[in-house]
Amino acid sequence: MVSTRGIPGGRRERLRIETTAEIKRVALELMASGGPDAITLRAIAREMGMTANALYGYFATRDDLVTALIDDVYTALADAVDTAWRTAATAGPAARIHAWAEAFRGWALDHPEGFRLVYGDPVPGYRAPEGGAAPEAARRVCTGLAGLADAAWPYAQELYADSAFDWSDFDSGLLDKVRPAFPDLPPAGVALALRIWGHLHGLVSLEVYGHLRSQTLRPDKLFAQELAALVRSLSVPASS
Template sequence: MSEVPARQGSLRERKRAATIDEIKSVAIDQLAADSGQMTLRGVAREVGLTVQSLYNYFPSREDLITALVADAHNALADAIQAAGREHRALPAPERLVQVALTYRRWAVEHRARFLLIYGTPVPGYRAPEEGPTTGAARRLGATLIEVVFGDWSAAEMAGIRRPGEDARPASVLATAAELLSPGMPPAAFGLGLDLWGRIHGLVMLEILGHLPWLGPDAEANYRDAMTRAAADVQRVREHGA
């Protein structure tokens, strides 16, 4: 007789986790449907709880939104990390294209969650300083950096040259790099930022409905754009600029 795997946590813990998932699902749907207007009373009514009971899970609207934002960042980071591992045997440019395609697909499949972190700020919400959303956003950035530059040598990283000589951008980039990847050369971080802009920019245009004329060819067009971006990054890797 085969053994049945033990379930994780007590029945109470599993019920609480399921209720939290339902609360989050309802909240993200309400945020997406009503231009960021979401209330605990409205969520509680749809879930079938009293507002007082909902406070046992999320003490405030801000706490609930913070959890949703952190979850979205972490879910996208998980998808990117998994794609990097799945395609790690591919040449770097091809791996980068696959990771970018994963970024787009996650955004398309989870449009409301993607726009929660990158769209118009939720009215009245202010993320806590150095709170869960900050940590999750940094993790997403660090994950992208690891996927792109994880197999670069120190010499390749140091060989990247910035196109300008102004010291101010270099200082800003150095500060940002210390948060996500301590010791990373500012020029390398700048290259990563430029690449993210290319990965992210077309996705935002598509998600916000600005590329309807692409129709079913949207992913193929995106693949072509990311292939060009990956080739540009490879040229920098080989020649430094």
């Protein structure tokens, strides 16, 4: 439930905020039970006991609703990993990498519908607005991943001395996010950020989608071991 206490505009505005939050909640519940194509304004209206026309007063199109959901979800994820990174600011690179990765996994398990919305199957027919659905939050997550690589780079750079990567190997949009934040990180460092992302995202996706349930009772231990192995592979001291 969204708190509306202290919001200016009176009862009507408070009711609008509460209804908007309920629409978003119902949309994610529908996606959880029926997949991404279950998000329709008509289905949401039916669940809420409203008419579809009434919902158009809150979201003009289904794509407007999906865009708002993606922005909310991505922002919540960015907040979670950014907070973990800042909290571990005085720790060494290994501890900071662990903190970011564990925050990412924790957020995904607490919000599986949100994870599936931004990292799972796309909503059929959805068209994001120009610039993306959550450009600021996406930038924060990208720079966070680059921050993991930047923290590891003083230890890992010798492992990539013969790297053939150059700037032309990467999307310009990604570089626009990463290079201003980490101007000393070379192309091989950006590739390392994507490799780290692959390790983290792979196991978390398997867990969120339930694919590990029949293989292990301790997916948390599996993730911790994979993360420790990743840090070792980068030559980052475990006590750093």
